[in-house]
Amino acid sequence: xxxxxxxxxxxxxxxxxxxxxxxxxxxxxxxxxxxxxxxxxxxxxxxxxxxxxxxxxxxxxxxxxxxxxxxxxxxxxxxxxxxxxxxxxxxxxxxxxxxxxxxxxxxxxxxxxxxxxxxxxxxxxxxxxxxxxxxxxxxxxxxxxxxxxxxxxxxxxxxxxxxxxxxxxxxxxxxxxxxxxxx
Numbered sequence: 001x002x003x004x005x006x007x008x009x010x011x012x013x014x015x016x017x018x019x020x021x022x023x024x025x026x027x028x029x030x031x032x033x034x035x036x037x038x039x040x041x042x043x044x045x046x047x048x049x050x051x052x053x054x055x056x057x058x059x060x061x062x063x064x065x066x067x068x069x070x071x072x073x074x075x076x077x078x079x080x081x082x083x084x085x086x087x088x089x090x091x092x093x094x095x096x097x098x099x100x101x102x103x104x105x106x107x108x109x110x111x112x113x114x115x116x117x118x119x120x121x122x123x124x125x126x127x128x129x130x131x132x133x134x135x136x137x138x139x140x141x142x143x144x145x146x147x148x149x150x151x152x153x154x155x156x157x158x159x160x161x162x163x164x165x166x167x168x169x170x171x172x173x174x175x176x177x178x179x180x181x182x183x
Contacts, residue, residue: 004133006031006038006092014139016047016151017085022159023170029095029113030085031137037086040113040135041094044155051151053100054109054144061102061141069107071141079146093133109144111137 008014013032018025027042029050042050062071096116103110113135139147159168165176 003131005136006133007136008033008036008038009138011137011139011143013081013086014137014143014147015081015085016042016050016147016154018154018157019085019089021171022157023168025158027154028085028089028091029135030089031135032086038092038135039085039089041091043095044158046095046098047151048155050098050100050111051148051155054148057100057102057109058141058145058148069104069141072145075146075149076142079142081146081150092135095135096131103138106138108138108140111135111139113137 008031011031011033014030016027016029018027020026025044027044027047028039029042029047030037030039032038058071061067061069062073093115095113097114099112101110101112102108114131115133117131159170161167162169162174162176167174167176
């Protein structure tokens with residue numbers, strides 16, 4: 001069966017957002033070009049790592065003599081996107097493997113996302129490497145910088161941490177468990 005390719009070369013919008021309340025949020029990587037929208041489910045850790053690695057790539061490219069790709073140091077104000085996800089959010093697939101790269105011919109950050117694929121036994125430990133779908137996103141450097149900034153903000157907007165035990169505090173209360181102290 002051929003792989004279904006969801007490709008966005010110059011997307012109108014590319015964001016990470018959530019559905020749900022802190023503590024039970026579902027993260028989505030959502031891309032729109034015109035009327036075409038694709039939403040891929042992510043883990044919180046995948047979202048955070050994606051933002052971190054995009055910033056690393058952009059920061060490394062900035063060090064090139066004369067900044068040949070015009071990499072912005074900060075998010076261009078006109079690219080800030082604080083709007084919610086496009087509704088309704090319909091998950092195309094849940095991301096398993098992801099890759100991140102750089103295309104110097106178009107000066108774009110390239111993200112590939114593949115679904116978690118289970119073998120015939122539905123054993124999550126036995127992942128098959130022939131996905132039926134793939135999301136391919138190519139975004140210019142300013143959009144990539146804005147994407148990383150927003151993603152870090154979305155990830156950081158979760159439950160606050162307890163100042164005593166550093167565990168997340170739920171909206172319905174918190175039972176603090178301090179580690180044993182030798183004192």
